[in-house]
Amino acid sequence: AQSVTQPDIHITVSEGASLELRCNYSYGATPYLFWYVQSPGQGLQLLLKYFSGDTLVQGIKGFEAEFKRSQSSFNLRKPSVHWSDAAEYFCAAFIQGAQKLVFGQGTRLTINP
């Protein structure tokens, strides 16, 4: 079955430090991949997406993600986090056959001052 896995439930980093959030997918073909961010009580905001082409994609708020087919991964990165980046981050895959999004479990990011 198609699935998305985010191995880290909770990550804490210091403000100004670099960040990498992991995401792995299980799917026969290359799915469309997304990263969303959810602030407390808020809806999901799209950070970036990968459909095809350049495997390093740039998103909003200084985030980027790299698609690695050999590792079935789509990790999210940011070189220097800000306190406002504290939120829940969701990796998702659009399964074309089923025409629906499948979400990972989410990673809660805490920023230490």
Added chain:
Amino acid sequence: GAVVSQHPSWVICKSGTSVKIECRSLDFQATTMFWYRQFPKQSLMLMATSNEGSKATYEQGVEKDKFLINHASLTLSTLTVTSAHPEDSSFYICSGPGGQGSPDTQYFGPGTRLTVL
């Protein structure tokens, strides 16, 4: 990006009553919209796909008679939780595709927090 609104943003109701949640696409038309449920500190689980002018498609395990979905127009989908019980308390989120050129990109509403007493 595209804008999706939900109303109400939060609602408290008594057990046994029904609650209607509206999801509107403000700047695009959507023949399909999606309804998700999110429990505290958990991920989003797709409940159903709302189809304009036809019946919704429910995910396995979702009671279609309990969660009534109506997609009356290209900009409005509604979810009615019938005979609500405390276990229905959750955060309900809708989404719609981002229009031309990005049909696979979903834009999400801000969510509706339902508390059933």
